[in-house]
Amino acid sequence: MASEDFYLISFILVAAAATLTTRLLPFAFLGKQSHHPLVQHLGRYLPAGIMALLVVIFLLQSGHWQQPILGLDALIPAGLVVALHLWKRNALLSMLAGTACYMLIQQSFL
Known part of the structure; x- marks a missing residue:
């Protein structure tokens, strides 16, 4: 696998993990505080x-x-x-x- 391919795949994985984390954190921390x-x-x-x-x-x-x-x-x-x-x-x-x-x-x- 070329260096550019590894960089691109790792960038996509990091961006996906960051997006998923920022979407899930409010529900994880504020789920019990909904009232x-x-x-x-x-x-x-x-x-x-x-x-x-x-x-x-x-x-x-x-x-x-x-x-x-x-x-x-x-x-x-x-x-x-x-x-x-x-x-x-x-x-x-x-x-x-x-x-x-x-x-x-x-x-x-x-």
Whole structure:
């Protein structure tokens, strides 16, 4: 086996072990603490906070902020995602609709 192959295989194994470990550790340590108020608070509000942060980063990066459209190519899909999520409470539906709307705007108008 060549040196590059050994390096590549060992890198993949280390990355897989690190990913598995970081995914399992919270469940191993916090599994018995699932009724703790802090864990319940984090479970309730952290996903929405992460989604909001991703939306802000997305809007700042992908929006075209020139004069003619002034970021509407990113703001309209983001508004659709928020409106659908508040209406239907379905994260998958709101993300798919927002992505479809964004791609439609990108392909049609820009």
